[in-house]
Amino acid sequence: MGRRTDLLIVTALATATATPALAADRQDISIAPGRLGDAVIALGRQTGASIGMSDQSLAGIRTPEIRGRMTTQDALRRMLKGSDAKAQRVGDNGWRILRTARAPSPATAPAPITAAPAPDQPPAEIIVTASKRDTPLPRYAGMVETLGSGAFTTGEAAGGTATLLSRVASLSSTHAGAGRNKLFIRAIADSGVAGPTQATTGQYLGDMRLNYAAPDPDLKLYDVGRVEVLEGPQGTLYGAGSLGGIIRVMPNAPNLAEFGGQMSAGLSATQHGDPGGDLSATLNLPIVSEKLALRVVGYGMQDGGYIDDVNRGKDDVNRTRTYGGRAALRFVPDENWTIDLTGVYQHIDGDDAQYASRSVGRLERASAVAQPYYSDYLLGNLRIERQWDTLRFVSSTGYVRNILTESYDATQPGGAPALFRQRNKVDIFSTENRLVRDLDNGLGWILGASYLQSTSNLNRSLTSFGTVAPMQPEILPGVPLYGLGRAAPATGVRNMVKEATLFGEASFEPIRGLIGTIGGRLTNSRLSGEALDPVAALSSSVDLARAEAQADRSETIFLPSASLLTDAIADITLYARFQQGFRPGGLAVDDQRVRRFQNDRASTFEIGARKGVPGRDMFAASANVAYTDWRNIQADVTDRIGLPTTANIGDGRIYTVEGRIVLRPIPALTLDGSVIYNDSRLTQPTDFVRALSYDGRSLSLPNVANLGGRLAFDYRATLGNAMRFTLSGSARYVGKSRLGVGPILGQTQGDYVDTSLSAALTRGPVQYSLSITNLLDSNGNRFSLGTPFDLRTDYYTPLRPRTVRIGVDFAF
Template sequence: MGRRADRLSVTAPLLAAALAVASPASGAERQSITLPPGRLGEAAIALGRQTGANIGLSDQSLASIPTPAVSGRLSVEAALRALTKGSGATIQRAGKDGWRIVRARRRPAASPPPAQAAAAPPPDLPPAEIVVTASKRDIPLPRYAGMVEALDSSLFSTAESAAGTATLLSRVASLSSTHAGAGRNKLFIRAIADSGVAGPTQATTGQYLGDMRLNYAAPDPDLKLYDVSRVEVLEGPQGTLYGAGSLGGIIRIMPAAPNLGRFGGQVSAGGSITHHGDPGGDLSAVLNMPIVPEKLALRVVGYGVQDGGYIDDVLRGKKDVNRVRTYGGRAALRFAPDADWTVDLNAVYQHIDGDDAQYASKSVGRLERASSVAQPYASDYILGNVRIERDWDGLRFVSSTGYVRHDLDESYDATQQGGSPALFRQDNRVTIFSTENRLIRDLDNGLGWILGASYLESRSTLSRTLTDYGPPPAERPAPMEQFAIIPGVPIYGRGLPATATGVRNRIREATLFGEASFEPVRGLIATVGGRLTNSNLSGRAISPVSLLSTVDIARAEAQADRTETTLLPSASLLTDAIPGVTLYARYQQGFRPGGLAVDDQRVRRYRNDRVSTIEAGVRKGVPGRDIFAASANIAYTDWRDIQADVTDRIGLPATANIGDGRIYTVEGRVAVRPVPEVTLDASVIYNDSRLTRPNEFVRALSYAGGSLSLPNVAGLGGRLAADYRAPLGQMGQFSLSASARYVGKSRLGVGPILGREQGDYVDTSLSAGLVRGPIRYSLSVTNLLDSDGNRFSLGTPFDLRTDYVTPLRPRTLRAGVDFAF
């Protein structure tokens, strides 16, 4: 069977091998074949299904080659030769009943530039079938039971690639963020949101680069989206396939794979100006180098981005303090020794350096605040991964093993009223080792099974210090108790740090999982699955302050050291008996393991939490492909022992179980293509979340008329977008896109102090592009209406009463140019 060149994409290049649905036919046997004009990846799939032949593509770049209509009684070989005639590709035998399409040794005269600089596919060519590869079984979208957003790289401009996660937030209505700053945000899908402050608890949204987990007990690393082929957002829970930490769902980024047959690359540059702020800029470069043609290739990506500041600090007399610089890169080495094996080595590094926090105070000014000290932060992210894939006899084996180190250093203004300037620092060091091995039977149209085993070990170390910049205690007129900021933590003065209590958590997970789909009657697909996880948890206090009881610490650590076994079942029913319409119902669970946290300078254990979701939905058509496409979904989620990163009475981030809750969610989307050049897209989401059984300390925070809704969950959200793409004769290919996203009201937390409102704003953007040969010119404007909406109501956790807001970045204009070679 031909090797599948790129499983990390969700379009036709990823369906490179068309699997047999009947007894394979001989290459010389003539059969009735009907193939419309299209692209080579689609034609290979259709030909394989019509004839039962196994057809593979050597690399993903071949899939986009235009093909003519082919019909008549032909042999598979004759049909393939007709499809590839004059395309720069040729065919090879791959076993008795298989064929492999490879790039001809002589390069074609006009080879396509990389995706970001290339023009959009001509409107008269049908787009490729969307396949949900994050399902780990390559399921066509019409036969996937659940809500999914599949964002193709052709939709991303270079400016959007530089924006990273912010681009996904602007395009996916069900995705939200805390907006604490690049590299320190918590992401939420649908309404599965715990809190806005950062602590040691695991994320509710799983993030992946290909098959490699990006985060665990840490926020979003905010990797830039340069040279990415596809991004999928799957709504959760996704416990069966992805295990712990996928309560809300998963975000899967598929980087472009090395091209085995063509040398090329791209260079891009852009400059931006922000109203009431500093200028910014971005640079990036992509280089693809075949080392041994059709067998070994290297792909390297490097980038640097500066986001200009726009917040002024009036107390320190500084302007535009929140400048952020990001630089990093990726490298991928692909080795394909034969038609059945693929070995990928991947490496990622990214550094984020933020000069100061990005919040303001309404009482001071729209984009101003008064802080005694700067609050810088930094993030360092390193990833290494080895992925091996083997295809044979209708089976596919995938093995992915890797290591992640994520260091996040944050600081908060801890100055008390009438006290000396003080700074609280929190350093989170997270490492992840993970390996997953799975065997897949991809039968026709997504039917089949998957069986796998995985192991994950995550270690997180949260250390804290308090630094006072005033005079030493001996030179202060009042007793030191009056100046205490954190009980038990000394004040040295003169900028000398004092250690506060921290925690260290370790989690080991060994897992068996499986899922199978079958068709008991024609048009009805049933899927059942389950994941059995054995977790070993341990926690330790770090540098406990003197007032902590040794007995209490020992008790908490003993409670944290435990082994648990968790079973997560799943089931779904789907029917496509009505032509062009999919109806489905799904049930799935997810969980997060517990651990240790510091609460009010005490070490406490927090327990596992678990969600169960039942949902039903309908889907018609495929957005961006069909003239009319629509989807709708309604879901009910039961959330037990909710883990939330809260603040203790001092203001320090802590983690606790806040009780049980329930969430109702209704979603809808409509995409229309009135003419081939224009796409109109509208989506809406409504959430109704409540703490149905708050625990004792949450009930103590409630008050008459107070809301017990879950924090950081907007009740209403939506998005409107329009996209126009068309050729302009000799001038090139022109594109114009506009969008507006509404984020409804939510609350920062629970109770009268953390219950402040946020959200209720509209974010807008407009972009235009022109492709002329290998050059692409672009112009974009974000926050077109210069709205000052409040994205996040937390400034510093040491001051929860000031009217802090996190405003949208003011109107920003960017001009850029890309050059492909």
């Protein structure tokens, strides 16, 4: 009786919420990956079809994402492809789902909520949702990489941004430590040191911006359904800070119909270092069936240290601990409205810096003091969506608070141990409201308005330990040395940016197979800044007033975009695209004085080609050639004292060539290869950059490798009717790059290969996994910056040594 009751409920829900439509009509359908029971309810709502099931256990079949314009029959065919079920027509607009093979045993019916689709069930058509217009991949003009549902194991989720770096060849990063790194896409990078300038890569959780004038928060990727990396600029849709592109992370939404969850645990052992571990749990709780549901994610982890400090006699000092969570509440009052309330919190504690010194020894350094750091991140977001057939309204409003506290060894030769600290507190309020019309096959338009306010408070101090001798060498001009652990304030800075924006974009098809897209973004930025704790000896009131007056200004910028795309040749897309991006100016501290830096702008023209869909077709390939003209480049550099500051370093240009090939020789195996080449130059350096350089030194732009590439494989097989086995591996080459501009920051980094291998065995709700990172135990240099108070020592940031992790996941 219970089984029949459940079946009738599923059928009734699919029917009661339906609106009349003909079965043969093509309609816009958007269904997230999940269970068949939820998918048929959503399909019934969107198409008006009546859909029933012959057996309630069919509701647990995993289904892929279904997006696009199609008939109900086509949608059902995609849902059930590779499963042991089929759809049978009942009347003009009714369907009944029947089982075609023997039912699996109860132990194999449920699957972990983050498990990948079965190997014989290819993914549905890829939709570029980060375009904000749900554009099918074959009709998106640009380079994009998507990591879909089931792409991350729990071990990879614990890696956060590091996992994305290992998957996307065009993505690079500094490596100062989790929560304090700068991300770069393609070759749009300013420098490796951390100053008050805005990021070149925009990061988003759903529709909510994660950062502005702050590093990557490195949110962990637990319970994430999809990640999209769009190469930039993306100024039309995303505005300031998207010169290089954007990274959009889309977590799994609350399931309105089914209670469930997952728990995971892992233990890791690092060669030459301490052990580590990770725990996570996900719970999905329907509160009011089909109306209100809560989804909660919590996690904690420890990455064991592997750097020894011989001066202080301590081993494995660079241990890092992270804990955090995410909660999402979804309310669906009817089939047209969806309201999501999301909260995120994450805290990262780093016991010490991540760098070593080659002159001391492998994985060793000699510091006078510990250099701890922490990152504290909080986000809240309200998203409201209203649907009218092909018209959709989206409103997203939220708040971010990000506090990053860092410390650097400032000890001078012959002086007492000293520590320099800086605390960057960033508050972001943003709201965006847009109206979107998604027409057939990538056509349509978007019109929106947004407002953003970002406030950054950068405070600095200098602490000397021990007794200060009369002849103690000066560390920061004008900053006293009190000794005995007493902190003295150093000059800091506050920057505030208020941006009001109107944007729009439209795609049209003047002739069959040729799509044109035009767009623009009009932004008014109001900028203000002031000094914090200015050093009286070096910063007169007149100087401060002049700098702050220059920073208090208003700028209006228009960013155009245009593209042409043709798919007239079967299964091949050709496109050309032009787009711009910018970053507003602000104030920075230079030699303890406050100075202004101006906005910069990047213009990119690119041409590309694409064939097939990765992971779905037997052969898929993409290639792209781009030229970027970057004017008045903002860069985080070091001042005369050696502290991070921001300045305009001149004009530059970048040539980029990249390509990717994905082969699927058999349904269970995917082979993936990608390569990227960058040629970047500072063509018109400013006077102070010329003063830092000398004849014959190449003025290449910093922190982006000239050559990079990745090879990977993924194998997924079913072992009988009870188990699934996956095996994947990758090797990524990171070419040579420079830390910054000028001979002082001219250290070479990169030129290493990073490797990984992982395997998983899934039986019913339980999955066992084994992974190895840095298989070759490479000692490659990821980042050349140690402490900015000593830029001439041979500091390097090594890859984490070979690490083995074993894990278990349990779904319920």
